[in-house]
Amino acid sequence: MLEKNILQELRKIVGPSWVRDEPEDLYCYAYDATFHENLPEVVVSPQQTAEVSGVMQVAYRHEIPVVARGMGSGLAGGSIPTQGGIALNLTRMNRILEIDRGNMIVTAQAGVVTADLQTAVAQVGLFYPPDPSSQRQSTLGGNIACNAGGPHCLKYGVTGDYVMGMEAVLADGRILRTGGKTIKNVVGYDLTGLFVGSEGTLGVITEALMRLIAPPQAIRTAMAVFPRLVEASVAVTRILEAGLVPVAMEIMDDTTIATIEAHKNMGLPLDVEAILILETDGDEDQAVREIERIAQICRENGAREVRVAEDREQGIQLMLARKSVSPSLARRRPNKLGEDITVPRQAIPEMVARVKEISRRFNLPIPIFGHIGDGNLHPNILFDRKDEQEFARVQQAAEAIFEAAIDLGGVLSGEHGVGTLKRDYIERNLGPVAVEVMRCIKASLDPKNILNPGKVLPSSN
Numbered sequence: 001m002l003e004k005n006i007l008q009e010l011r012k013i014v015g016p017s018w019v020r021d022e023p024e025d026l027y028c029y030a031y032d033a034t035f036h037e038n039l040p041e042v043v044v045s046p047q048q049t050a051e052v053s054g055v056m057q058v059a060y061r062h063e064i065p066v067v068a069r070g071m072g073s074g075l076a077g078g079s080i081p082t083q084g085g086i087a088l089n090l091t092r093m094n095r096i097l098e099i100d101r102g103n104m105i106v107t108a109q110a111g112v113v114t115a116d117l118q119t120a121v122a123q124v125g126l127f128y129p130p131d132p133s134s135q136r137q138s139t140l141g142g143n144i145a146c147n148a149g150g151p152h153c154l155k156y157g158v159t160g161d162y163v164m165g166m167e168a169v170l171a172d173g174r175i176l177r178t179g180g181k182t183i184k185n186v187v188g189y190d191l192t193g194l195f196v197g198s199e200g201t202l203g204v205i206t207e208a209l210m211r212l213i214a215p216p217q218a219i220r221t222a223m224a225v226f227p228r229l230v231e232a233s234v235a236v237t238r239i240l241e242a243g244l245v246p247v248a249m250e251i252m253d254d255t256t257i258a259t260i261e262a263h264k265n266m267g268l269p270l271d272v273e274a275i276l277i278l279e280t281d282g283d284e285d286q287a288v289r290e291i292e293r294i295a296q297i298c299r300e301n302g303a304r305e306v307r308v309a310e311d312r313e314q315g316i317q318l319m320l321a322r323k324s325v326s327p328s329l330a331r332r333r334p335n336k337l338g339e340d341i342t343v344p345r346q347a348i349p350e351m352v353a354r355v356k357e358i359s360r361r362f363n364l365p366i367p368i369f370g371h372i373g374d375g376n377l378h379p380n381i382l383f384d385r386k387d388e389q390e391f392a393r394v395q396q397a398a399e400a401i402f403e404a405a406i407d408l409g410g411v412l413s414g415e416h417g418v419g420t421l422k423r424d425y426i427e428r429n430l431g432p433v434a435v436e437v438m439r440c441i442k443a444s445l446d447p448k449n450i451l452n453p454g455k456v457l458p459s460s461n
């Protein structure tokens with residue numbers, strides 16, 4: 001519990017109704033989309049940057065931990081207030097401040113819901129491509145803080161590729177502005193890039209300038225069924241070698257397919273190792289031409305069946321299988337640990353083989369799906385948290401998956417971030433020098449270690 005005088009200081013800054021410390025409020029900010037939780041001591045919900053700055057000044061003076069929070073959809077434990085303190089809820093800061101059509105840039109507050117941002121720019125004929133599947137349950141600030149990706153990243157890149165500048169409040173309350181509306185800018189260090197993926201450990205992002213592009217006119221979808229996963233992987237390479245850049249290349253392995261079928265009964269084949277769902281976009285001719293070429297390459301490389309949607313409606317139906325993965329997993333076992341390792345594309349068949357061996361070794365179902373085009377796989381370990389023995393095996397299986405990814409030249413996370421779940425492994429992934437440099441950056445920007453302490457960097461003891 002924070003002292004009364006501190007609560008009063010906070011109430012003066014944001015208004016009494018936006019500082020809450022009743023148990024029912026604290027519980028609402030204790031979790032993210034993992035299975036961990038811890039209560040904050042107070043929830044503070046500012047509406048503007050000056051208020052965030054005021055809150056940070058109080059936190060700095062009293063050395064109170066502050067966890068910036070968007071919608072709590074993170075999958076790495078990042079927004080859980082593991083050391084109590086202030087849960088800084090940014091969802092009231094949800095205004096779109098400007099859509100500059102001429103320069104194709106949107107400026108928005110950090111708490112805007114990603115899907116609302118996409119809708120607002122679409123209404124004036126522009127397109128914001130980053131598309132985390134959680135776009136309706138996540139914020140722009142959270143997406144920047146985690147450098148969120150999504151199915152369309154193969155062609156369009158990740159959130160960080162669209163950040164042109166930002167406003168962030170530092171640990172002591174100072175307001176930092178980076179970047180701007182110019183495409184080119186090499187004045188000094190890339191501070192915008194430093195905050196992308198920083199998971200709330202270096203500052204609180206309050207506003208951002210995001211690059212927009214012209215929307216594609218048409219999208220075409222195909223589903224390709226591969227008896228052998230290795231052939232699916234070869235087909236992906238051949239497609240990219242042919243100079244085609246599909247907007248999405250999603251893979252589902254046999255365990256994932258079986259899990260979807262058990263709950264949705266969509267008529268997916270149960271005797272194959274992999275299904276690919278592929279999408280092209282552009283103008284109508286380009287989208288159709290490319291999807292047909294892709295279908296042909298899949299057939300030439302071992303696909304048993306390729307269905308090409310004739311229109312958008314059929315395409316949405318084909319994509320439905322992929323969209324059904326998360327709800328289906330939830331019905332198979334009560335809990336899941338969703339990993340998001342990324343390996344060089346050529347290592348995907350070996351990575352899948354190793355995850356299957358890990359699944360057998362630890363006697364845990366691990367469906368694998370993800371974005372095969374950029375090597376980003378989501379092995380989801382399914383379990384029951386109440387079974388302590390099973391839970392112990394989950395931790396070991398997760399570690400074995402990390403080891404396998406690193407061994408194959410990959411990384412622990414492609415889009416979810418490190419949070420608490422992966423922080424003990426980052427030194428193995430990045431090496432001691434990289435971690436030491438990160439510690440120096442953290443110490444200089446947050447000398448009292450109040451910004452999301454205990455996240456990203458391993459404990460130094």
Ligand SMILES: Cc1cc2nc3c(=O)[nH]c(=O)nc-3n(C[C@H](O)[C@H](O)[C@H](O)COP(=O)(O)OP(=O)(O)OC[C@H]3O[C@@H](n4cnc5c(N)ncnc54)[C@H](O)[C@@H]3O)c2cc1C
Pocket residue numbers: 032033067068069070071072073074075077078079090110111131132133134137138139140141142143144145146147148149150151199200201203204205206326415416452455
């Ligand atoms: C069903 C589901 C599907 C998902 N699909 C994807 C996907 O396709 N791609 C993907 O990349 N992720 C995905 N995620 C993970 C998650 O949605 C993303 O990481 C998202 O970017 C988190 O946004 P948020 O607003 O919910 O942030 P939170 O979960 O609230 O916070 C996440 C981290 O960002 C920090 N943070 C939040 N806001 C700020 C801010 N304004 N300033 C500084 N730090 C801040 C927090 O401190 C924390 O460390 C998915 C999650 C779920 C539950």
